[in-house]
Amino acid sequence: MRSPGRQDAGGPPRVAFFGLLGSGNLGNHGSLDAMLAFVRDRHPEAQLSCVCSGPEEFERQYGIPSIAMTWYQAHGPGRTRPADVARKAFGKVADLVRMPRVLRGFDVVIVPGMGVFETTLELRPWGFPYALFLMALSASLTGARVAFVNVGANVAREWSLRLLFTGAARLASYRSYRDTYSRDAMRQMGLRTSGDEVYPDLAFALPEPPPVEHPPRTVGLGVMAYRGTNADRDQADEIYAAYTAKIVEFARRLVDEGYRIRLVTGDPSDLAVVEAVYDDLRATRPEVAEKRLVHEPAATLGELMTHLAGVDLVVASRYHNVLAALKLSKPTISISYGTKSDVLMEQMQLAEFRQPIRTLDVARLIDQFRGLEARAPRVVPVLRARNAEYVEALERQYDVLSAALFGAAGVAAEQEDQRWK
Structure with missing residues (x-):
């Protein structure tokens, strides 16, 4: 059962964005920008924070209070290779205590898009996948709702990645994927996805820049x-x-x-x-x-x-x-x-x-x-x-998200059934 939080007590909702942010990856930040616009537009009273891989850069760019995702990222590498290995190992244990403390007091933790359940590039299980699972577990213990919003996935070959991915997803209050392939991949890894939704990638909600004159060809x-x-x-x-x-x-x-x-x-x-x-x-x-x-x-x-x-x-x-x-x-x-x-x-x-x-x-x-x-x-x-279809689909999803994460009233039930496939 979800424990009482600030939002339940009548205060403004405290929202944390979580992910590989602040490290310069434009795709990850594009998904964040779209979700940030949604929260600020629909829920301007929300107090925003970020738990990410590059908190200093993120805070400089967005002006949002930020904290390192892991103990190791917060304290930095060791001076020698053996010392660095030891710090990494210690950090994995320290995060068992640190992550619940970091998330304590948040009402909502949003993972905005990104391929968080993908293995298409180099990925070590005890890196981001471990942090992702630990976040979901800590949020469930501290009473925060976790939302994986329009994320990407593929079937992981390594059993450790499968356990971490599906374990994190099971602890979420809301899950949606950016395509049916991703949802099917999570199902094949053992997650029950019958209530999960599919919408376009969040980046399709970003504003389109005006045309730019340029040389031909x-x-x-x-x-x-x-x-x-x-x-x-x-x-x-x-x-x-x-x-x-x-x-x-x-x-x-x-x-x-x-x-x-x-x-x-x-x-x-x-x-x-x-x-x-x-x-x-x-x-x-x-x-x-x-x-x-x-x-x-x-x-x-x-x-x-x-x-x-x-x-x-x-x-x-x-x-x-x-x-x-x-x-x-x-x-x-x-x-x-x-x-x-x-x-x-x-x-x-x-x-x-x-x-x-x-x-x-x-x-x-x-x-x-x-x-x-x-x-x-x-x-x-x-x-x-x-593109016009995608923008309309994402607008419909925002109504669903408001109800699922912020308890917004006035969202008709049939809107949940009109989701884009």
Whole structure:
């Protein structure tokens, strides 16, 4: 049974956002920005905080009181490797006591979107998955409602990850997923999902920037520092080198055909691939490198969308680079590292314009690019219609969330049944 909290006593609800925030990942912050706008618009009386991986940076950017997610993040690494290992081990035990203290007094803990139940990139069970489970357990002990809002998932192979993922999800008061694939993945891992909902990714609720004038034949190229998954740790360097070489080759081909490239990223680690593209063109095409390449850092997903508003087509790897382009109704090719990107492209009727990142073929990518460019006038209206549907679906979800998390009155029961599939 949920213990009384400040909200039950009549005070303003205390809301904590939880996740890998403050570390520079634009996709994670895009989901947060959408959920933050919802809470501030519908529940302006709420007192906001954040429990995250980069509290100092988060507080600087948002002005919201923040605290480190784990003891280790709060106290920092040891001076030597043995000392660091010891601090990490101690931190896992210390967090058993620390996490309930951190969450004590909160009424609601929101995990805003993000692929929190995914293993598409390198992930250690006793890192974020452990912190996520400990958060859900601590919240249940201290009386807070936990909400996983439009999160992503895939079937984890490791039993430890399955236990941590499903354990955290079972303790939640509210769960929703950004696609049916994610919900099905949680069901396959043993979670009962009959009452869970599916809505579009939260980033589709972000405001769309105005059109940006730009030179003709400008292409958005979204890159990432891809090193494979947990199963690929021994080959991570080779995987990264192969992917980067293909991106460099593709960029060179575009420049040779007269295109201008706007490079975009989604995480600070991606800048190494940006530099690889610049280095290659400065060496092989010095006369046009500075004229045909442009890269401007983006601090938010909103800024990234402003940059993409100034392109004609997009070719991207990171999920939220692809999503941001589609949100702007830009004809897009996905270089996919996970099923989530494939599902998104299928929903947008662009399934033929994708490739798996591990088997990326540059010649085929050029053919896909030419085909999409020719079809662009027919693609754009389809994307605009789909975007309008997504915005409406998310507005309906906000009514459901208000009732589930804040006890808002006046939400008709039938609205819960009109959820987007």
